[in-house]
Amino acid sequence: MEKQRNEQLEELRRRFEEDGYAIAKGVFGPEELAEIVRTFEEMSHRTIPGYFEPDFEAGKDDPLKRYPRVMHPHRFDATAKKYMLHPPVLEVLRALYGEEPLAAQSMFYYKPPGSRGQALHQDNFYLKVEPGNCIAAWTAVDPADEENGGLLVVPNTQSHEIVCPDEADAKESFTTHFVKPPAGAKPVPVVMEAGDVLFFNGNLIHGSYRNKTKDRFRRAFICHYANASAARIGQGYRPLYRADGTEVDLESNPDGGPCGVEFAYYGVH
Structure with a gap:
C-alpha cells in the first residue's frame, strides 16, 4: 500500500510540474463532504462581519449577493480549520513542495x-509568497463541470511571470x-467529482465559468498554502498554520509586484 501511495504521489508531482496543476481523486470522503456541507449551509443563514456578509433580500439579478464567498472561515470555524489542515491534502502538498506546507x-x-464566474487570474499576484510560491488546493464539494461553473485552467502557464492584470x-x-493568456495558450475546463482536489501552482492562469444551470450549486472549499521555507507573504494572509495547527507569522511582503507599490497590501482575492 505504501509503495502504491508513493507512486500515486509521484505521478501527481510529475503532472503538477509538467502542467502546473494535478487532480487528486476522492481525497474527501462522503462523511467529510457531508460535514463541510452542513457547516457552510448553517453559515449561509447568518452574517459574519468581515468574512461573510450576505444580502438576504437579494433578488435573482445577482445570486452572489445572497451567496457571496466566505473568506477565511478557518479563523472563526473549527471545521473549516480542520479541513484546511486535512492530512491527505497536506500529504500531497509535501510531495509537491518537497517540504512542509503552511x-x-x-x-x-x-x-x-445563474451566478457569474471569475475571470482568469494568478493567485500569487495576491499572496506574494517569497521565496517559493503558493499552491491552491481546490476541493469540489459538488460535481463541477462546464455547465455549473467549473474551473478553467491554462495549462503550462506555471512558469508565466506574474503580471499586472487588465480589467475584467x-x-x-464577479472579480x-x-x-x-500568452499567445497560443487557451483555457481548458477541469471536470471534477465531489471530493476531488485540484492542486495548482500560484502562477498558473485560471478562472471559472458562469453557472449556467437553473438548479445546481457549484460549492467548493478552497485553501492556499505556502512552502515552509518562505520568508514573506501578503499582509492579508497572516498568520499561517503548521499541520498541527500552531501559528507561523511570516514577514509581510511589501513588494507591490508588477502593478507597483499601490498593490503592496492588496487584500485577499
Whole structure:
C-alpha cells in the first residue's frame, strides 16, 4: 500500500510540474463532504462581519449577493480549520513542495445557479509568497463541470511571470482582474467529482465559468498554502498554520509586484 501511495504521489508531482496543476481523486470522503456541507449551509443563514456578509433580500439579478464567498472561515470555524489542515491534502502538498506546507487561506464558494464566474487570474499576484510560491488546493464539494461553473485552467502557464492584470468583464466576472493568456495558450475546463482536489501552482492562469444551470450549486472549499521555507507573504494572509495547527507569522511582503507599490497590501482575492 505504501509503495502504491508513493507512486500515486509521484505521478501527481510529475503532472503538477509538467502542467502546473494535478487532480487528486476522492481525497474527501462522503462523511467529510457531508460535514463541510452542513457547516457552510448553517453559515449561509447568518452574517459574519468581515468574512461573510450576505444580502438576504437579494433578488435573482445577482445570486452572489445572497451567496457571496466566505473568506477565511478557518479563523472563526473549527471545521473549516480542520479541513484546511486535512492530512491527505497536506500529504500531497509535501510531495509537491518537497517540504512542509503552511496553510495561509481558506475560502468557501457557494456559486448558486445563474451566478457569474471569475475571470482568469494568478493567485500569487495576491499572496506574494517569497521565496517559493503558493499552491491552491481546490476541493469540489459538488460535481463541477462546464455547465455549473467549473474551473478553467491554462495549462503550462506555471512558469508565466506574474503580471499586472487588465480589467475584467463585469457582466461575466464577479472579480475585477483579468490576466490574458500568452499567445497560443487557451483555457481548458477541469471536470471534477465531489471530493476531488485540484492542486495548482500560484502562477498558473485560471478562472471559472458562469453557472449556467437553473438548479445546481457549484460549492467548493478552497485553501492556499505556502512552502515552509518562505520568508514573506501578503499582509492579508497572516498568520499561517503548521499541520498541527500552531501559528507561523511570516514577514509581510511589501513588494507591490508588477502593478507597483499601490498593490503592496492588496487584500485577499
